[in-house]
Amino acid sequence: MDPMDSGMQYSPRAPADWDLSDQFLPASDSKKLEKTRLTGKVGVGIGLMVFAAVLALVTGLLVWHLHVRRAEKIKKLYSGSMKINNMRFQEGYEDPNSPVFRDLAAEVVQQLKIIYLDNPRLSKYYKNSSVQAFSEGLDENKESIIAYYLSEFKVSQGQESVVDSDMTKNEPMTSKAGRLLNQEKFVNMVSGAVDSRLTKTTFEKMYKYSYHAHSGENNTLQSPGFPDTPYPPNAFAEWELRADPGFRIRLDFIKFNLEENCRKDFVKVYDSLAAIEMKVMAEKCGHYAPNEPLTFISSENVMLLTLVTNKDKNFPGFRAKFTQIPQDLECGGKLIGLNGTFQSPDYPSYYPPSITCVWNIQVPIEKYVKVQFNKFYLAEPGASPRVCPKDYVEINKVKLCGVKLQNTVVSSKSNTMRVTFNSDASFVDQGFTAEFQAFEPSDPCPATFQCFNNLCINPSLKCDGYDDCGDNSDERNCTCGKTQITCKNSLCKPKMWQCDGVNDCGDNTDEEYCGGCKADEFTCLNERCVSGTKKCDGRDDCGDDSDELDCESVSVVSCTANTYKCKNNQCINKLNPECDHEEDCEDGSDEATCVCGKKPYRSSRIVGGQDAQEGEWPWQVSLHIAGKGHVCGASVINDRWIVTAAHCVQDRDIKYSLPGVWDVYLGLHNQQVIGKMTELRKLKRIIPHPDYDAYTFDNDIALMELESPVPLSNNIWPICLPTASYSFPVGTNVWITGWGATREAGFLAQVLQKAEVRIINSTVCGKLMSEEITPQMLCAGVLSGGVDACQGDSGGPLSFLGNNSRYYLAGVVSWGDGCARRNKAGIYTRVTKFRSWIKKTTGV
Numbered sequence: 026m027d028p029m030d031s032g033m034q035y036s037p038r039a040p041a042d043w044d045l046s047d048q049f050l051p052a053s054d055s056k057k058l059e060k061t062r063l064t065g066k067v068g069v070g071i072g073l074m075v076f077a078a079v080l081a082l083v084t085g086l087l088v089w090h091l092h093v094r095r096a097e098k099i100k101k102l103y104s105g106s107m108k109i110n111n112m113r114f115q116e117g118y119e120d121p122n123s124p125v126f127r128d129l130a131a132e133v134v135q136q137l138k139i140i141y142l143d144n145p146r147l148s149k150y151y152k153n154s155s156v157q158a159f160s161e162g163l164d165e166n167k168e169s170i171i172a173y174y175l176s177e178f179k180v181s182q183g184q185e186s187v188v189d190s191d192m193t194k195n196e197p198m199t200s201k202a203g204r205l206l207n208q209e210k211f212v213n214m215v216s217g218a219v220d221s222r223l224t225k226t227t228f229e230k231m232y233k234y235s236y237h238a239h240s241g242e243n244n245t246l247q248s249p250g251f252p253d254t255p256y257p258p259n260a261f262a263e264w265e266l267r268a269d270p271g272f273r274i275r276l277d278f279i280k281f282n283l284e285e286n287c288r289k290d291f292v293k294v295y296d297s298l299a300a301i302e303m304k305v306m307a308e309k310c311g312h313y314a315p316n317e318p319l320t321f322i323s324s325e326n327v328m329l330l331t332l333v334t335n336k337d338k339n340f341p342g343f344r345a346k347f348t349q350i351p352q353d354l355e356c357g358g359k360l361i362g363l364n365g366t367f368q369s370p371d372y373p374s375y376y377p378p379s380i381t382c383v384w385n386i387q388v389p390i391e392k393y394v395k396v397q398f399n400k401f402y403l404a405e406p407g408a409s410p411r412v413c414p415k416d417y418v419e420i421n422k423v424k425l426c427g428v429k430l431q432n433t434v435v436s437s438k439s440n441t442m443r444v445t446f447n448s449d450a451s452f453v454d455q456g457f458t459a460e461f462q463a464f465e466p467s468d469p470c471p472a473t474f475q476c477f478n479n480l481c482i483n484p485s486l487k488c489d490g491y492d493d494c495g496d497n498s499d500e501r502n503c504t505c506g507k508t509q510i511t512c513k514n515s516l517c518k519p520k521m522w523q524c525d526g527v528n529d530c531g532d533n534t535d536e537e538y539c540g541g542c543k544a545d546e547f548t549c550l551n552e553r554c555v556s557g558t559k560k561c562d563g564r565d566d567c568g569d570d571s572d573e574l575d576c577e578s579v580s581v582v583s584c585t586a587n588t589y590k591c592k593n594n595q596c597i598n599k600l601n602p603e604c605d606h607e608e609d610c611e612d613g614s615d616e617a618t619c620v621c622g623k624k625p626y627r628s629s630r631i632v633g634g635q636d637a638q639e640g641e642w643p644w645q646v647s648l649h650i651a652g653k654g655h656v657c658g659a660s661v662i663n664d665r666w667i668v669t670a671a672h673c674v675q676d677r678d679i680k681y682s683l684p685g686v687w688d689v690y691l692g693l694h695n696q697q698v699i700g701k702m703t704e705l706r707k708l709k710r711i712i713p714h715p716d717y718d719a720y721t722f723d724n725d726i727a728l729m730e731l732e733s734p735v736p737l738s739n740n741i742w743p744i745c746l747p748t749a750s751y752s753f754p755v756g757t758n759v760w761i762t763g764w765g766a767t768r769e770a771g772f773l774a775q776v777l778q779k780a781e782v783r784i785i786n787s788t789v790c791g792k793l794m795s796e797e798i799t800p801q802m803l804c805a806g807v808l809s810g811g812v813d814a815c816q817g818d819s820g821g822p823l824s825f826l827g828n829n830s831r832y833y834l835a836g837v838v839s840w841g842d843g844c845a846r847r848n849k850a851g852i853y854t855r856v857t858k859f860r861s862w863i864k865k866t867t868g869v
């Protein structure tokens with residue numbers, strides 16, 4: 026049996042990838058090393074290149090050994106740094122080819138050898154070391170240099186953890202080192218195992234860049250090929266970034282578009298010039314929106330950026346700015362007064378590692394202080410948010426860490442408060458923003474309601490059925506209103522959540538007496554109940570075939586309104602078969618056109634709030650009328666057609682039915698900012714649904730054809746149209762978006778708003794609205810989001826995130842209260858009912 030298959034610990038590649046032809050990097054590959062000069066003081070090192078080539082050779086031989094003989098020794102690489110005291114840094118130390126570099130490197134390698142040979146657990150496995158770089162030490166009065174090195178060991182199988190633990194250290198060298206060591210000169214050794222993904226032997230391209238930033242300069246760097254070509258496959262790139270002594274590096278990604286899966290392509294940022302895991306600041310992949318902060322600040326004057334790519338799916342890559350900024354950041358201090366704000370250093374940039382800030386808050390003598398954290402991102406892999414062993418905020422002797430999506434309040438029992446922020450050497454995050462306020466001890470929440478967790482909220486939010494405190498304390502001891510259900514546990518919940526299959530009361534009160542089917546029965550799409558044994562028995566027992574959908578095996582069935590029709594006119598019995606990565610139709614047409622409905626950017630961390638992120642809803646359209654501005658929303662369904670509501674294009678004061686009166690803005694985010702990504706189009710024609718009923722709002726849908734196609738982009742992208750059989754069950758969560766324009770009033774918000782809503786049971790909705798809900802309509806109510814804000818626009822999209830990670834246009838905003846507000850149901854045009862009309866009219 027191949028020893029690779031059995032319990033080998035060090036296996037950086039899957040067995041299938043162990044192709045010997047890949048293992049040896051030809052010497053000529055070193056030509057691919059890109060040399061870049063940025064300023065006068067740039068050093069380009071090829072040390073790592075040579076090292077990598079040799080590493081490839083060594084590992085190749087190792088692999089050969091493993092295949093041909095029995096595995097014996099495993100190669101392990103460790104990177105580290107140490108300080109060399111009483112030495113002055115010179116320019117030559119930035120250039121690995123200079124004589125001063127080589128001399129000092131030899132001395133460091135000699136010292137490392139002494140240290141390792143002095144340790145009996147290490148000495149037998151030690152191979153050799155090399156110095157990667159030097160930088161200035163930052164002692165106040167002593168001159169010193171920091172050396173960054175790699176050490177190589179060949180470890181017997183099973184002994185790796187012993188060597189790992191001896192090599193993972195963060196301490197003065199003197200404690201472990203023997204008497205031979207020059208204890209005065211070489212100090213502060215930090216080292217650890219190198220991330221094996223950074224030393225893979227299958228890299229085909231290696232790049233090394235070395236830059237030195239200076240004050241007043243704006244420098245940029247980018248991944249190989251950016252922006253003209255995607256980054257190369259199987260590549261390793263690293264950027265050594267330096268600043269003058271006494272400064273920090275600020276690295277700011279302007280564009281960042283890598284493969285979504287960090288196991289394949291990723292970037293790592295280190296607070297060092299060596300890839301020491303104890304000093305890693307972040308690992309990133311995926312696609313970040315341009316307005317998403319992705320800025321890193323070093324603790325000293327160096328930073329290392331690395332990029333690793335695998336063999337397939339190459340993405341555009343990144344571009345970043347870097348500058349040197351003074352060591353002194355705004356961090357801590359005295360805060361005096363009745364109120365004020367403070368934040369982690371350079372928020373919303375990622376805070377630097379190894380920093381401590383202390384704020385001493387003092388309010389007038391007879392008052393108490395409370396601090397409210399509004400944004401709080403102190404997440405760190407592997408750190409328990411209960412004990413906060415790594416980065417934390419300490420206040421009233423309590424440590425806070427992790428991510429807090431709900432505002433957090435801490436109050437004192439005196440007129441002073443001390444807040445400490447501490448970051449350790451590895452992993453950084455965006456940090457926090459906070460405000461402090463003085464309060465009368467007898468009245469912590471003047472004119473507002475005080476939650477158990479000390480948050481003060483608007484009293485109108487008490488007993489409205491929504492948990493605004495975050496601990497439900499605003500929903501206790503309430504008398505339920507007319508539009509509310511009184512749960513048995515005495516909570517009040519909006520009546521619109523009745524009979525939707527979601528237990529909102531917590532004790533199921535809202536889901537009792539809904540009729541519905543018995544436990545052993547199947548609920549048909551037409552709400553009939555049939556015996557559970559009739560499901561998938563090959564016979565239509567529901568009358569609409571829904572008991573024969575979604576069965577184990579996909580088969581061709583006779584066509585009904587609930588079946589999916591393939592291009593070849595055969596119908597299949599799978600629910601939502603399109604674009605689920607499985608070809609269900611014989612002709613593959615269910616997977617043929619799957620470009621719609623994907624958001625370009627990785628979902629943002631900033632999930633709360635009502636403001637959408639730029640590019641978050643790229644199918645959202647803003648329809649303007651000259652002199653009135655934004656009046657309706659619409660959705661992009663391809664590069665020429667958009668969908669809106671028929672009631673938006675009915676003649677009233679203005680002839681809204683004329684294509685010429687409309688200005689169509691696509692890729693718009695802020696109504697006040699027509700950005701580079703925004704496209705303006707006129708209309709060629711408007712096609713309202715022929716059966717639109719202006720009295721009942723039945724069939725409230727219209728199509729608009731653009732005068733010329735728009736280029737699709739990160740900010741303009743079509744949403745998927747659900748097929749007639751697509752199911753949006755009651756209780757499903759969907760999103761509405763818009764600037765808040767209603768039939769009655771103009772737009773309210775500048776920035777695109779979003780709110781999560783839930784599909785309401787149509788029977789319940791009809792009773793609440795005292796109006797008929799036709800089969801062409803669907804109801805939804807606001808789950809989260811604004812209090813007074815009006816979210817969504819007439820004609821705008823109701824977006825549903827399908828199981829295949831694509832968004833589907835479930836509805837078009839039609840009528841109701843005009844816009845989505847708490848406790849008010851909104852009525853939407855049910856798009857599934859119009860799929861064939863859209864197809865017939867537009868070809869989409």
Ligand SMILES: *[C@@H]1O[C@H](CO)[C@@H](O)[C@H](O)[C@H]1NC(C)=O
Nearest residue numbers: 076079153154155175176177
């Ligand atoms: C170890 O020595 C070989 C040459 O024998 C060299 O190519 C390799 O880069 C060295 N390893 C390190 C970590 O410096």
Ligand SMILES: *[C@@H]1O[C@H](CO)[C@@H](O)[C@H](O)[C@H]1NC(C)=O
Nearest residue numbers: 239240241242243244346348
């Ligand atoms: C660097 O960029 C900043 C902000 O973008 C700008 O204000 C400054 O003038 C730039 N400096 C140089 C030297 O280009």
Ligand SMILES: *[C@@H]1O[C@H](CO)[C@@H](O)[C@H](O)[C@H]1NC(C)=O
Nearest residue numbers: 362363364365460461462463
């Ligand atoms: C903060 O204090 C000032 C007076 O110092 C007051 O005018 C202001 O309204 C306060 N702000 C808040 C948010 O309480």
Ligand SMILES: *[C@@H]1O[C@H](CO)[C@@H](O)[C@H](O)[C@H]1NC(C)=O
Nearest residue numbers: 477497498499500501502503
């Ligand atoms: C509700 O009432 C009970 C008893 O009357 C009281 O103990 C509790 O503090 C009240 N809760 C809230 C949130 O007002």
Ligand SMILES: *[C@@H]1O[C@H](CO)[C@@H](O)[C@H](O)[C@H]1NC(C)=O
Nearest residue numbers: 524539540541755786788789
């Ligand atoms: C909707 O509510 C009615 C009772 O008001 C119930 O009979 C019906 O089953 C519910 N529909 C769904 C899909 O839950």
Ligand SMILES: *[C@@H]1O[C@H](CO)[C@@H](O)[C@H](O)[C@H]1NC(C)=O
Nearest residue numbers: 600601605607827828829830
């Ligand atoms: C999504 O689809 C997969 C495969 O069809 C299925 O196993 C899974 O249960 C579905 N998930 C949801 C949430 O519907």
Ligand SMILES: [Ca+2]
Nearest residue numbers: 416449451452
């Ligand atoms: Ca940290």
